[in-house]
Amino acid sequence: MDEQALRALVREAVARHLQQPGGGRLEPGAVLTLTTHASHGRYVLPESDGPCLIEPTVQCNHCGYCQSHGH
Helix, strand or coil, X not given: XXXXXXXXXXXXXXXXXXXXXXXXXXXXXXXXXXXXXXXXXXXXXCCCCCECCCCCCCECCCCCHHHCCCC
16 A cells, blocks of 8 residues: 555545545545544643642642643
């Protein structure tokens, strides 16, 4: 399988997933609108090299839990 065939398979899979018209084929340059669930958003908080905001007895390891709803 060459790169062009792989790209065609990926385009068809994405089109089927998004239920695009056109028999499962996306035209070159087609615009896809992606939406995300609110649980994937992250708040902007200042970076910390000190204690964790959630569990202050441990060092911050930048996991992002304090910037999200924890999902």
